Amino acid sequence: MATIKDVARAAGVSPSTVSRVLAGHPRISQxxxxxxxxxxxxxxxxxxxxxxxxxxxxxxTIGLITSRPTEQAFANPxxxxxxxxxxxxxxxxxxxxxxxxxxxxxxxxxxxxxxxxSRQVDxxxxxxxxxxxxxxxxxxxxxxxxxxxGRPLDAEGRPVYPxxxxxxxxxxxxxxxxxxxxxxxxxxxxxxxxxPAHWVFTYDRLEGYRTALARAGIPYDPxxxxxxxxxxQDGGRALERLMSLPDPPTAIVAVDDTxxxxxxxxxxxxxxxxxxxxxxxxxxxDPITAWTRPTLTTVRIPVFELGVxxxxxxxxxxxxxxxxxxxxxxxxxxxxxxxxxxxxR
Amino acid sequence: MATIKDVARAAGVSPSTVSRVLAGHPRISQxxxxxxxxxxxxxxxxxxxxxxxxxxxxxxTIGLITSRPTEQAFANPxxxxxxxxxxxxxxxxxxxxxxxxxxxxxxxxxxxxxxxxSRQVDxxxxxxxxxxxxxxxxxxxxxxxxxxxGRPLDAEGRPVYPxxxxxxxxxxxxxxxxxxxxxxxxxxxxxxxxxPAHWVFTYDRLEGYRTALARAGIPYDPxxxxxxxxxxQDGGRALERLMSLPDPPTAIVAVDDTxxxxxxxxxxxxxxxxxxxxxxxxxxxDPITAWTRPTLTTVRIPVFELGVxxxxxxxxxxxxxxxxxxxxxxxxxxxxxxxxxxxxR
DNA sequence: CAGCCGTGGGATAACGATTGCACAGGTACC
DNA sequence: GGTACCTGTGCAATCGTTATCCCACGGCTG
Numbered sequence: 001m002a003t004i005k006d007v008a009r010a011a012g013v014s015p016s017t018v019s020r021v022l023a024g025h026p027r028i029s030q031x032x033x034x035x036x037x038x039x040x041x042x043x044x045x046x047x048x049x050x051x052x053x054x055x056x057x058x059x060x061t062i063g064l065i066t067s068r069p070t071e072q073a074f075a076n077p078x079x080x081x082x083x084x085x086x087x088x089x090x091x092x093x094x095x096x097x098x099x100x101x102x103x104x105x106x107x108x109x110x111x112x113x114x115x116x117x118s119r120q121v122d123x124x125x126x127x128x129x130x131x132x133x134x135x136x137x138x139x140x141x142x143x144x145x146x147x148x149x150g151r152p153l154d155a156e157g158r159p160v161y162p163x164x165x166x167x168x169x170x171x172x173x174x175x176x177x178x179x180x181x182x183x184x185x186x187x188x189x190x191x192x193x194x195x196p197a198h199w200v201f202t203y204d205r206l207e208g209y210r211t212a213l214a215r216a217g218i219p220y221d222p223x224x225x226x227x228x229x230x231x232x233q234d235g236g237r238a239l240e241r242l243m244s245l246p247d248p249p250t251a252i253v254a255v256d257d258t259x260x261x262x263x264x265x266x267x268x269x270x271x272x273x274x275x276x277x278x279x280x281x282x283x284x285x286d287p288i289t290a291w292t293r294p295t296l297t298t299v300r301i302p303v304f305e306l307g308v309x310x311x312x313x314x315x316x317x318x319x320x321x322x323x324x325x326x327x328x329x330x331x332x333x334x335x336x337x338x339x340x341x342x343x344x345r
Numbered sequence: 346m347a348t349i350k351d352v353a354r355a356a357g358v359s360p361s362t363v364s365r366v367l368a369g370h371p372r373i374s375q376x377x378x379x380x381x382x383x384x385x386x387x388x389x390x391x392x393x394x395x396x397x398x399x400x401x402x403x404x405x406t407i408g409l410i411t412s413r414p415t416e417q418a419f420a421n422p423x424x425x426x427x428x429x430x431x432x433x434x435x436x437x438x439x440x441x442x443x444x445x446x447x448x449x450x451x452x453x454x455x456x457x458x459x460x461x462x463s464r465q466v467d468x469x470x471x472x473x474x475x476x477x478x479x480x481x482x483x484x485x486x487x488x489x490x491x492x493x494x495g496r497p498l499d500a501e502g503r504p505v506y507p508x509x510x511x512x513x514x515x516x517x518x519x520x521x522x523x524x525x526x527x528x529x530x531x532x533x534x535x536x537x538x539x540x541p542a543h544w545v546f547t548y549d550r551l552e553g554y555r556t557a558l559a560r561a562g563i564p565y566d567p568x569x570x571x572x573x574x575x576x577x578q579d580g581g582r583a584l585e586r587l588m589s590l591p592d593p594p595t596a597i598v599a600v601d602d603t604x605x606x607x608x609x610x611x612x613x614x615x616x617x618x619x620x621x622x623x624x625x626x627x628x629x630x631d632p633i634t635a636w637t638r639p640t641l642t643t644v645r646i647p648v649f650e651l652g653v654x655x656x657x658x659x660x661x662x663x664x665x666x667x668x669x670x671x672x673x674x675x676x677x678x679x680x681x682x683x684x685x686x687x688x689x690r
Numbered sequence: 691c692a693g694c695c696g697t698g699g700g701a702t703a704a705c706g707a708t709t710g711c712a713c714a715g716g717t718a719c720c
Numbered sequence: 721g722g723t724a725c726c727t728g729t730g731c732a733a734t735c736g737t738t739a740t741c742c743c744a745c746g747g748c749t750g
Contacts (some may be wrong), residue, residue: 001462035366040486046459046462046463046465047463048399048464049463049464050395050398050399050404050463050464050465053395054393054395054396054399059395061443078423079424079428080424080425083424083444083446087444087446088446088448091446091447091448096443096444096465097443097444097446098406098441098442098443099428099441099444100444101428101432101433101435101436101442102436117391117393118346118392118393118394118395119393119394119395120394120395120441138634153610161485167561261636279656287633288632288633288636291606291633291634291636291637291638292636293638
């Protein structure tokens with residue numbers, strides 16, 4: 001493959017000049033520029049990004065860290081959508097996207113730090129966070145450029161790192177809205193089917209649930225709150241346990257559509273009528289929710305937009321531009337369907 | 346950040362020696378090795394992958410080329426699943442995964458070639474192909490390492506590049522099986538709702554449709570075959586057109602579940618009973634198909650496994666190992682549900 | 691006419707690793 | 721005791737760019 005030296009020789013100039021043409025340097029005469037460009041064409045020259053990275057100390061690549069549990073959690077719609085969002089920005093900014101694939105729960109830490117230390121990425125986007133996340137702590141400590149989709153909380157659930165950049169959908173408000181929707185329909189005993197409790201988004205949604213209840217003057221009943229993996233199976237199990245309570249709920253909020261599907265399926269199997277005997281609300285507006293019988297009330301999350309915002313932020317950071325608000329919260333939207341208000345179709 | 350020279354100085358050896366320790370070179374004494382390792386630890390040294398790439402001329406990164414139309418086509422389940430499959434292999438092989446994000450129909454060509462020419466990837470995996478695909482032609486011509494998920498056909502649909510590496514699900518057989526299933530249920534007029542005709546997977550599925558009909562001695566009726574984008578909308582439109590034929594079909598095969606969903610929805614709206622008035626078969630076994638009413642008969646495609654195989658192949662190629670069979674065909678599985686045989690639930 | 695400045699471009703040194711070659715010292719063998 | 725070989729390590733070139741410094745040249749100014 002042709003190098004910058006070959007081009008230089010062919011054009012009768014020095015490598016420096018070729019480099020300057022490449023960079024669009026102003027102090028190059030029109031004549032030389034054209035000679036160089038033509039030589040490039042003739043030799044089918046393409047600059048070696050690796051060599052360039054070595055000297056500029058930037059890779060024009062950003063990493064996407066998605067830990068396995070998240071991938072499961074958001075399973076279908078989240079992953080491709082957020083990538084589409086991120087990709088759409090990076091593409092026009094001329095950045096590459098490197099995926100960190102990890103196996104274990106905590107391997108995202110190693111994977112991410114390796115990307116930075118080996119200089120393969122200029123910054124990263126994290127697609128989710130845990131309470132007291134050590135990866136976030138490390139990135140902050142090492143001052144590595146990153147943007148979090150979500151928000152950083154310490155192990156006790158208190159907001160931390162006010163300087164950090166993140167973009168989040170308002171999970172607290174979203175869950176609150178969902179619960180208030182049920183309250184407005186007259187429900188008073190509302191079950192909450194949670195995912196793994198140490199994720200921030202599940203934590204926040206639980207928070208919204210509690211807030212809504214508190215505002216309505218309904219005491220919090222721990223028996224009504226279950227937590228499991230984000231699978232249809234665990235959704236089903238949760239329903240069984242909730243319905244065998246002495247005073248079972250008349251409505252259930254699940255933190256993810258997959259869980260809600262499990263709940264719904266188990267409820268129907270049990271012979272419950274939805275929503276008459278039990279109302280169900282999910283999260284994410286998975287396309288599938290428009291097809292269940294009854295269709296599923298759910299909270300739409302602007303995933304594509306989260307990706308776009310996160311990417312924009314990170315690019316600004318890397319450019320050294322100050323990012324206007326360091327944190328952005330995008331609103332969610334309750335999509336009311338038949339699983340809470342009957343035949344809405 | 347510490348470099349190899351810092352480590353060398355701290356350990357009282359030359360950079361070469363440090364490099365050899367890093368590479369696990371055999372002719373390094375135990376004592377030196379330990380001194381060097383300790384120095385690395387103390388300095389928190391991590392080798393610069395960029396610098397290494399420059400001299401070794403490999404990036405230990407592979408690219409994933411997914412053109413926008415494909416992303417739409419396979420929308421939900423395909424994309425994350427194939428990445429999971431690829432990732433699971435690359436992770437243990439120590440390769441990175443770089444995503445090529447493209448906007449336009451033909452931009453995948455530019456994107457892919459740029460990755461190669463700028464030396465950012467050692468090889469690529471293509472997630473799909475068109476008839477007479479120029480990207481494939483270029484990769485073959487330039488002898489770049491690549492694996493295709495799908496198979497290469499020329500503009501007229503003839504197999505080409507017998508040397509190329511690819512892994513494919515047997516779309517012809519799959520479609521054939523689907524049609525034969527309908528034939529065995531007594532259907533004689535079977536509609537075919539296709540995606541964009543220039544994709545190989547749609548081409549192959551149409552091929553399977555024709556083969557099955559031919560074997561059953563049923564003449565091919567072009568009126569029964571429609572082609573559009575892979576959206577629910579176009580599925581609905583296709584149904585309308587098919588059902589307004591003078592002699593409408595009693596069964597429909599759609600090349601993708603999204604299309605099948607559109608067909609199903611439009612059919613139900615039209616007051617047709619499924620499967621009594623119209624049987625419907627889709628492709629991909631999207632989780633959603635288990636939730637429609639009636640549930641949707643579909644063809645399950647081993648997406649994760651396609652990713653795994655493709656990645657394994659590519660890694661072998663990059664290692665310089667001969668790949669045993671250059672082409673692999675994975676079987677599909679017909680999942681029979683209520684949209685063809687009534688209440689299967 | 692001397693000095694200065696702006697323009698265009700060359701020389702050279704990094705950037706941080708790998709690697710072929712050379713070489714010192716020790717051991718084994720004839 | 722000399723030669724040959726093995727072991728362990730250093731030297732220096734190299735990968736393909738960019739960046740810093742510097743110089744040549746021409747025109748303008750005083």
